[in-house]
Amino acid sequence: MSKETPEPDIDDIEIELLLEALFRRYHYDFRHYARASIKRRLIQARGRLGMTSFSALQERLLRDPEMLAKLLNYLTVQVSEMFRDPSYFRALREKVIPHLRTYPSLKVWIAGCSNGEEVYSLAILFREEGLEQRTLFYATDINPKALKAAEAGVYPLDQIRKFTENHQKSGARTSLSDYYVADYDRAIFDSSLRANVVFSDHSLATDSVFAEMHLISCRNVLIYFDRGLQERAVGLFEESLVRRGFLGLGRKESLRFSDHAAGFSDFVREEKIYQRRDR
Amino acid sequence: MNGAVVIGGSAGAVQALLTLLPALPADFARPVLIVVHVPPDHDHGLVTLFQAGCAMQVCEAEDKQVPEPGTIYFAPANYHLLVEPDGSMALSADDPVNHSRPAIDLLLESAADALRSRLIAVLLTGANQDGAEGLRAVFRAGGAAIVEDPETARVPTMPAAGLALCPEATRLAIDAIAPYLLRLA
Ligand SMILES: C[S@@+](CC[C@H](N)C(=O)[O-])C[C@H]1O[C@@H](n2cnc3c(N)ncnc32)[C@H](O)[C@@H]1O
Numbered sequence: 001m002s003k004e005t006p007e008p009d010i011d012d013i014e015i016e017l018l019l020e021a022l023f024r025r026y027h028y029d030f031r032h033y034a035r036a037s038i039k040r041r042l043i044q045a046r047g048r049l050g051m052t053s054f055s056a057l058q059e060r061l062l063r064d065p066e067m068l069a070k071l072l073n074y075l076t077v078q079v080s081e082m083f084r085d086p087s088y089f090r091a092l093r094e095k096v097i098p099h100l101r102t103y104p105s106l107k108v109w110i111a112g113c114s115n116g117e118e119v120y121s122l123a124i125l126f127r128e129e130g131l132e133q134r135t136l137f138y139a140t141d142i143n144p145k146a147l148k149a150a151e152a153g154v155y156p157l158d159q160i161r162k163f164t165e166n167h168q169k170s171g172a173r174t175s176l177s178d179y180y181v182a183d184y185d186r187a188i189f190d191s192s193l194r195a196n197v198v199f200s201d202h203s204l205a206t207d208s209v210f211a212e213m214h215l216i217s218c219r220n221v222l223i224y225f226d227r228g229l230q231e232r233a234v235g236l237f238e239e240s241l242v243r244r245g246f247l248g249l250g251r252k253e254s255l256r257f258s259d260h261a262a263g264f265s266d267f268v269r270e271e272k273i274y275q276r277r278d279r
Numbered sequence: 280m281n282g283a284v285v286i287g288g289s290a291g292a293v294q295a296l297l298t299l300l301p302a303l304p305a306d307f308a309r310p311v312l313i314v315v316h317v318p319p320d321h322d323h324g325l326v327t328l329f330q331a332g333c334a335m336q337v338c339e340a341e342d343k344q345v346p347e348p349g350t351i352y353f354a355p356a357n358y359h360l361l362v363e364p365d366g367s368m369a370l371s372a373d374d375p376v377n378h379s380r381p382a383i384d385l386l387l388e389s390a391a392d393a394l395r396s397r398l399i400a401v402l403l404t405g406a407n408q409d410g411a412e413g414l415r416a417v418f419r420a421g422g423a424a425i426v427e428d429p430e431t432a433r434v435p436t437m438p439a440a441g442l443a444l445c446p447e448a449t450r451l452a453i454d455a456i457a458p459y460l461l462r463l464a
Contacts, residue, residue, distance in 0.1 A: 012364075034343075034369040036361040036389040041373075077373050220372045223342050226363075230343070252342055252358055252370050 014054035015042055021058050026068050028142065029205040030075055032229035038075065045074035069145065076143045077224065080117040081162060082155075082176075084219070085251050086169035089125060091271040092215075093171050096246050097129050100214060106135040109213045109240065111204060111233075112221030113139040116150025120179075121167075122217065123193040128173040132196065138210060140202035151199050153189035160187050204233040209240045216241060219250040227257075234260045241276040248273045282397030283309050283346060283362070284460060285390045287383030287413070289316040289405030291433030293325070295453050296403070297332065300351060302457035305334040308464045309399070310346035312360065312368065312390065314381045316405070319357040326353060342370045354381035361389035377409035387413025396421035399463055401456060402448075403427045405437025415445040423463055424448035425456060 015038070019031045030038060042054065049070060051057040061067045083089050100106055108126075113119050119139045126132040141147050155163070164176045180187040202210070204221065216237050222230050237247050238260050247264065249272040255261045264274040288295060292315045303311070317323040330337045333351065340352040340360050345367045354360035358370040359381045369389075376382035387400050387410060400417040402410045404427055418424040426448045429435035442448055451459055 034361070034363060034371070036363050036369055036392070037359075037371045037373065039392070040361075040385070040389070077371070079372055079374055223358075223370050223372065227343050250372070252355055254341070256341075257343070 011039070011054065014058070015039060018042070018054050018058045018061070021062055022068075022071070025062055026065075027206060028068070028072070028075075029203065032205065032226045033075075033224050034226055037077075037224065041074045041077075045071060072143050073145060076146070078114050078143065078146050080114040080220075081159070081166060082117045083121045083163065083166035083170045084117070085271075086166045088219075088248065088251070088271045088273075089121060089166075089170035091268040091273055092122075092248065093125060093129065095268050096215065096273065097125075097131065099244075099246075100131060103214060104134065106131065106214045107138065107212060108135055109138045109140070109210055109216045109218075111140055111202070111216060111218040111237075113141050113150055113199075114143075114146050115155075116146075116153055117155070117163075118217060118219065119150055119197060120153060120189055120193055121170075123197065124167070124174070124176075124179055125170070127193070135196055137197040138213075139197055139199045140210075142201065142203045142205075144201065147199050147201065151194070153191070153194060155187050155189070157182055157185045157187050204236060205229055209236050211240065212242050213240050213245055214242055215246045215248070217248045219248065220253070222249065222253045231259055234258050238263045238276060243276060243278050245276045246273060247276065281309060281348065282394055282399070283366075283390060284311045284399045284401065284464070285362075285386055285417075286311065286313045286401045286403065287315075287387060287405075287410040288403030288427075289379075289383075289407055289409065289434070289437055291404035292316070293328070294404075294433060295427060296329070298453050299401075299403075299457050300329055300335070300337075301332040302454075303333070303335055303460065305336075306349055307335055307461075308348050310348055311335070311351045312340065312346060312354075312362070312386060313351065314354045314360055314383045314386045316379050316381075316383075316407075316409070317356050319380065323353070323356045329353075340368045340370065343367050354386065357381075359385045361385055362393045363389075364393050366393060377407060379407075379409050383410030384413040388416045391416040391420040391422055394420075394422065398422035399425065399460065401425045401427070401460075402438055402441040403453075404432035404434045406434045407437060408440035410437060411440040411444040414441045414448060418445050418447055425459065426450055427456065428452050
């Protein structure tokens, strides 16, 4: 059998073996992520980590746990903003918050919280709406470095202009500058914002449900998964939500083609906010 | 999937596409996937703009959707568009590449990888070099590489960069591209 260009096929085989090794050795499961992006980022990692092949990378990874942390920073994407897509936060504020007010205590899960931008956004929004005191936030991610950054709540000062603009567009009742102090080139967010936040390591690919949530916000995470893994994650969300609980996804994510679509109704369609059905 | 056409362009590309896309028939045999550089914060309105004049269906690419023949898919503003090994489309919010999101290189390289010789790539007018590496990847994978002729393109930088990296690419004036695609498809 002849092959037109054998080289890329070898890459693909090696990538599959590398992801398998990563799973068996460290239990991080990237086998069902959208492959085109993973491949691009692994090619970057191979170059920057000075490896001649994915097999060489795999050999190092199996024996050297420090390689894991490095590789995770390539395999996961930490691109985020505070109040990213302000209209999403405005819809939460105007349409979802009135429902949440009717509960005496609330649980909110931010799945794939990255460096915490979304966590602080929601904490600020809930404080502005007077619900922070009765809310427990669970912020989860698989990247330990991101979780640490989220817990620290320190962002480059040059991002603050964008964050402030987004916050204003979300229907802010306060000024973002009420919540941070500037220190040289960094903005350090008020630690009281995370008084009700639990940060923890949780994978939508391998871990199980989180209890009785009223709101789950999982934005720009599902697009990195293949269809099957998306189904798994949405299944977790469905099981974790209280009846009539809310699920918010990223701007270009939807339940439209999901097997779980029947379990949800559109709540704010343009903002990809869904409500779990009663039955 | 029976292959695809992928198109990338930047400055001047909307004008160029207004010549190219309406010349393709409703039953064009392949899906057409397009990245145009647009400002990140808005819905770019390209779907509405092109729906009116095109015989093919026009829509925005959705994550993990399998592209259909006779349909044009635009990458949404602020997301990269890639083609998965199974031929479905995938969006990503990764950092900009070549200062652009969506980036043409990502679409072309991933599509080349997935579709090999069943891919046709077109690089249009533009003021930067995004897409040049992608075009070369398409050619190397056995696909057809086409550039808008830099001499007549509104902004020659992008097609010229494409030709520099992929001199084997077919060079065509904008109004010759649709007839050429019809012959290939
Ligand atoms: C692009 S960021 C999204 C950040 C934020 N939610 C937003 O929309 O701006 C994607 C995050 O998902 C995390 N992630 C990737 N795979 C995951 C998994 N299996 N379980 C939980 N989080 C995951 C990554 O580590 C990264 O922090």
